[in-house]
């Protein structure tokens with residue numbers, strides 16, 4: 147309104163043309179929003195009026211005109227009190243009819259929007275997501291820098307860094323037959339920076355992992371990568387807790403209270419997951435003692451019997467229960483079946499195992515799991531860890547069904563004391579649960595030779611609303627323990643030297659104790675933005691097959707390029 151009467155020049159995209167004969171309105175859009183343009187018969191020339199009518203969606207135009215108070219105001223628009231009475235209009239660039247609607251709700255499917263991402267970016271939700279990302283980047287940089295961290299770039303053409311995925315590799319023209327690997331993370335480099343004496347490092351860095359993609363995974367993604375020297379675990383947790391709290395306050399205006407720390411073991415036994423969603427309870431309750439030895443074979447033979455109590459669902463129908471059974475029987479979860487106990491509103495009990503248990507025995511199960519009348523108890527049995535994990539998945543599924551996982555609440559926690567190693571049945575050897583540079587916890591060091599599967603790691607994850615947002619560890623900082631670790635992971639001494647000799651060498655020249663963490667920056671954006679898909683926060687993302695459908699990559703390269711690289715495609 148302050149500008150009423152002023153002559154202005156505006157440039158932007160034609161969002162919409164409304165032609166009422168003697169009167170034409172155009173919504174003009176740019177990065178900052180929408181302003182209404184007005185062309186009125188009698189006040190503008192016929193020629194200008196007809197050019198306004200011919201303007202097409204997404205034409206880029208420049209207009210000159212006078213700001214006027216609107217007759218009917220639009221409270222939904224920042225500039226809704228005014229409009230521009232246009233005196234001249236120039237089309238700077240005409241547009242073809244766009245393949246998708248450029249509005250908050252678009253008609254374009256995901257692939258189409260990715261192919262025309264530059265059009266998608268014109269839409270408000272995408273623009274806002276990228277603005278959020280910008281803000282998060284700046285706040286992170288500013289905060290860490292204010293705490294004395296140095297942002298140091300590390301190379302992109304490197305040698306493999308084992309983070310559990312496949313490497314993307316790049317052939318070297320100058321060294322035919324040899325390849326660089328793109329970093330899965332700057333792990334070894336940040337450790338070498340610590341050996342270099344730069345005791346607080348961070349980097350907002352692209353990492354590359356060749357693995358199967360999901361909503362929260364992209365082949366290239368961004369980390370807030372950090373490392374510190376002369377620290378214990380809690381120094382790191384405290385430091386980065388402060389970062390996370392700072393970011394939530396700056397970006398969301400939310401004050402985060404104390405962040406709980408729970409052990410991996412507790413996370414698994416209570417939530418059946420190493421990244422528990424603690425926005426709701428429904429925790430797992432073991433019931434071996436109550437249900438074994440009553441003649442029900444399935445339970446008697448199981449290593450573990452446990453269940454969850456679903457509030458208010460005792461009236462579930464046969465069909466609903468069958469659907470849940472099918473859910474836990476999916477191959478990824480692998481349960482053989484599911485037992486239910488309905489604690490009905492009238493205090494009686496109905497169960498799929500009525501034959502084996504008296505009402506009294508079933509009531510005891512109800513009370514041990516703290517069920518109230520009207521609740522439904524779902525029970526799985528089998529090997530310990532798979533049963534925990536299947537219950538964990540069922541718990542999340544019920545949380546979704548009952549809408550207990552709202553995006554506007556944040557539950558943050560640290561999971562600590564992860565196992566150091568993970569046995570892989572297929573390759574019949576141990577893998578590093580975190581990565582090979584993670585230090586065993588001091589108390590378990592002796593077990594490394596005798597019972598490696600039992601060794602806990604000095605490793606931690608930050609989990610927000612059931613999403614692993616960050617992870618790190620205190621590192622091994624002497625060559626001997628590092629060698630031992632490589633040995634457990636099946637590297638011969640020669641292989642370890644060939645691949646990581648540089649690190650083992652460095653550890654012989656005075657390596658400080660050190661540790662660090664990396665946060666998945668795209669995931670953090672998605673969490674702050676309140677959606678599930680990290681793609682929304684990446685300007686030019688790839689699809690589920692790792693393709694950039696806009697530039698059509700990956701793509702074949704010319705014979706000359708291949709020859710130069712001495713590469714034959716078979």
Ligand code: ASP
Nearest residue numbers: 331333618619662663664
């Ligand atoms: N390099 C690790 C990762 O990318 C993080 C860390 O240990 O600091 O998960």
